[in-house]
Amino acid sequence: MTNWREKLRAALVIARRDFVAVIWSKTFIFFLIGPLFPVLVGGLAGNIGDKVQQSADRPSIGLAMGSGDVDRLLRARDDLDGRLAGPMPEIVVLKRLEPGEAFNPRAALSSSDRQVTAVLSGTLAAPTLSGPPERLRQWVGLVSNLAANAQADKALAYPQVAMDEVAGTAAKVRSGQAATAQGGQVVLFLLTMLLAGMVLSNLVEEKGNKIIEVLAAAIPMDAMFMGKLFAMLGVSLVGIAVWGAAGGTLVLLGGQGMPALATPAVGWPLFLVLGFLYFAMAYLLLGSLFLSVGGMASTVREVQTLSMPVSMFQLMVFFFSSYALTAAGTWVEWLSWVFPVSSPYAMLARAAQHQEVWPHILALGWQALWVVLIVRAGAQLFRRSVMKSGPSQGKGVWSRLLRRGVAKPY
Incomplete structure (x- = not known):
């Protein structure tokens, strides 16, 4: 129990440190402007969206x-x-x-x-x-x-x-819910791909100035990785809140309504809650993969080279989840639910088309388990490639961070 408390406390320290550092950095404003460009990626999903619509109607x-x-x-x-x-x-x-x-x-x-019909x-x-x-x-x-x-x-x-x-009619309702499912997947993918890269850039910066080695010597590696993940998740939520407020203001000033979407099967309140939870899981899963990649690399060039396959893999996962919408009731749909990286996208689409709630509880637990497993595996890779030995596991984590100037008393 004491070991878990130490790890949790260390993870919270790292999360608070990274969150404050990113929010008050000068480049954060450019991060907020960034979504204006990747939105164009949404057009790549147009062909699959048409196929989903034709299949549903x-x-x-x-x-x-x-x-x-x-x-x-x-x-x-x-x-x-x-x-x-x-x-x-x-x-x-x-x-x-x-x-x-x-x-x-x-x-x-x-x-x-x-x-x-x-x-x-x-x-x-x-x-x-x-x-x-x-x-x-x-x-x-x-x-x-x-x-x-x-x-x-x-x-x-x-x-x-x-x-x-x-x-x-039932066919018309199903067609509208399929459009809502596809729209939810596109938004989830764009937000995840846009925001998860911050985890890798943060790790690369700290590897370059040797701060990461100081942290790794003071606290368990898996606690450090988990703290960085949740810090970047918090930064992402701040960005989403700013973008949502800006978009809503533009819609109100323009006097135009949002595109009408069919009501999801679970209802809009629960669908939005599940959308938030599945975004968090998709972000943590992809972020943990990026951290693992960063732990394997020794230079910035190697990090950039290794991160490209992860990004392409995530793109293929998105298209696979979208294709699963056209194969309802087949092994493709079941595989998209079970495969950890595609599970958030597939289960969000399921929330738009099916009323059952209990599968989402199981899916969220399954995804959280894989986040822990990937973080632990990434910590082991980092320990072997960078530290060459295990980090200190003794007590007094808070005091070691204070002595090294990583944390501040409050």
Whole structure:
């Protein structure tokens, strides 16, 4: 217990020291201006975003008619496929109705079992199309054409299609939540990549002026690494608060509203809380990797060379998490949840699309465990590459820091 208390106290000392040093430095203002340039990286996710949207909003018409009408309508769809302008929507048979059997199209649209955009019911002579208004206007002519061609034994007559407007459908809600999930992933990635580099730059500076060796001789290495991580996390939160306030002010002064996003499955309050927690975990995971890289390098050039693969790896992880949105229910999605570095992105997307809360508790614990493991591994690498021997583990951490001038009494 005493050992853990010593490590925690040492980590807090390092965190306070680094946090104050960065906040009051002259370059902090340039750090706050920095996001104006990396925002352009968001355009790189455009292609995957389009793919996510197309995957989440595949136009489909649910069919609920008598068995004979269903067969004739499907044959008519196959005959007309490729002969009409524009893509033909998929037709999904919801139910083959018995004579006199009732069917509720609105219940089928709100069901999450088979997500269809609209429902075609009634008969071929008097079809009824139920769905959102924009889809009804788009498909009413197509449905009339299909129904006319399905009645091959009669003269070609285009029936009047009754339209039953439904404000929201399960497919539309799912499409909006997928857009919210993709937007959350992009914001999380940009913030993490922009801010995690501070950990590496701070470590490089202290390695150059030998301060890191003084710290390593006074306190346990894993406590020093953890303190630096949380200091830079605190600095990042200050930057995010400043950027958020500036962005909100510009929106208010411009008189323009923010882009409308669909409400996430867990609700906006919990989604924002989870977004904050997953940002902290993503930052700590990437920051611990940067610290490990810095511990392996002996010069600034080596640090820059080794950090590039980590940055490229993080970029690939982001695109992998985004691709997992298009592969719901497959091993790709499960792997994105379990893999520690991609887990924050994938689980934030899950919060936008699923209501369950308990998986997020498990995911946060899993990610925190990997932060500890990576920090300990990075501390061991640093001890071997820089110190060549283990740091002092005795008591009196606070007094050793005071004697070396690293900490100040307060």
